[in-house]
Amino acid sequence: MYGNSSLTEGGEKQQIHExxxxxxxxxxxxxxxxxxxxxxxxxxSFNKYFYKxxxxxxxxxxxxxILELEQETEGLLRQLVSFDLG
Known part of the structure; x- marks a missing residue:
């Protein structure tokens, strides 16, 4: 309704109210x-028109x-968390 019409045309207050x-x-x-x-x-409003x-x-x-990444790093995360350096 508002995409092609200018708000400066006649009845602008009516358009604003609508x-x-x-x-x-x-x-x-x-x-x-x-x-x-x-x-x-x-x-x-970029969120309204572009956000998906x-x-x-x-x-x-x-x-x-997370578990797959832990396996890929060969337990490094477990060592860091438990402070087991050996």
Whole structure:
């Protein structure tokens, strides 16, 4: 709705109010808007448009990777943690 239209065209306060209701109010119920103090401009939320969520790996997968690395280092981690230098 807002991608191709300029907020400086007629009905700008109506467009601002619609945007507020669609994009802000669903996330912050007690948000308010004072149109007498509103300045027109654009802000790009990089998180909203460019962030791609990647779920965390399972605990089992992380544990398996740590144990595999421990085997690759021939027990060096165990020696460091236990202070066993011999």
């Amino acid at each position: 945007y507020f209701l669609e994009e802000v109010r669903p996330h912050v119920e007690d948000a308010w808007l004072d149109l007498s103090k509103t300045q027109i401009g654009y802000e790009i 969520h990647q779920p965390l790996r399972s605990l089992e997968e992380v544990t398996r990777d």
